[in-house]
Amino acid sequence: MKISLFGATGPTGKYLIEEALRQGYSLSVYTRDAGKLAAYADKIDIVVGDLETQDAIKKCVTGSAAVISALGPNSLAVKGTLPVMHGLGNIMTAMKDANVNRLIQVSTAAYRDPKDRFDFKSQAMLAVLKLIARKGVEDVQATAKLISDSDLNWTLVRIPNLKDGPSDGDIDVGWYGQRKLGTKLSRGNLAKFLVDQIASREFTRAAPGIANRA
Numbered sequence: 001m002k003i004s005l006f007g008a009t010g011p012t013g014k015y016l017i018e019e020a021l022r023q024g025y026s027l028s029v030y031t032r033d034a035g036k037l038a039a040y041a042d043k044i045d046i047v048v049g050d051l052e053t054q055d056a057i058k059k060c061v062t063g064s065a066a067v068i069s070a071l072g073p074n075s076l077a078v079k080g081t082l083p084v085m086h087g088l089g090n091i092m093t094a095m096k097d098a099n100v101n102r103l104i105q106v107s108t109a110a111y112r113d114p115k116d117r118f119d120f121k122s123q124a125m126l127a128v129l130k131l132i133a134r135k136g137v138e139d140v141q142a143t144a145k146l147i148s149d150s151d152l153n154w155t156l157v158r159i160p161n162l163k164d165g166p167s168d169g170d171i172d173v174g175w176y177g178q179r180k181l182g183t184k185l186s187r188g189n190l191a192k193f194l195v196d197q198i199a200s201r202e203f204t205r206a207a208p209g210i211a212n213r214a
Contacts, residue, residue, distance in 0.1 A: 006091060008031070030048075058094040071106070113175055119176035160209075169192070
């Protein structure tokens with residue numbers, strides 16, 4: 001079964017690629033720079049383009065059972081207006097043209113799921129981020145709204161601070177204010193949870209928060 005990956009050349013990328021390969025998926029990976037994926041060149045299909053290259057995006061998603069996107073704002077250096085949202089809009093258009101319906105997107109607590117309750121820790125962190133990275137927060141929120149308003153079979157996976165580390169399966173999953181969720185998550189645990197959602201329908205059209213278990 002083929003899946004398409006976007007944002008897989010960032011820090012989480014190697015974990016995501018290796019987890020998907022471990023689970024037996026064939027991969028079509030989208031990148032602006034094929035050199036960043038040289039270590040996997042004989043294991044994956046590399047498609048080169050940017051988030052405005054509609055033909056290349058469609059090539060990447062055609063024939064896939066699902067799309068996983070780890071795209072997100074680049075820390076404090078957000079350029080332009082809502083670049084991730086616009087990129088996801090292009091990906092979603094290509095998915096519709098290619099009859100691909102499953103989308104799994106990384107998000108944060110900046111997006112509120114209807115099941116959430118008040119959670120001081122996540123809201124305090126969000127308040128700080130709005131002060132130092134307002135454009136990034138707005139992009140995350142707009143991206144999540146675009147996806148959640150769509151008719152895709154989507155899952156938004158909301159994450160805290162990421163750190164390098166393997167998957168150990170020791171995570172908490174749930175809704176802010178209902179489940180105690182920590183402030184750290186290993187990239188390996190994130191990758192495994194994302195790939196696991198391809199076969200799972202537990203969080204269809206929902207936005208669970210996940211974190212390493214304290």
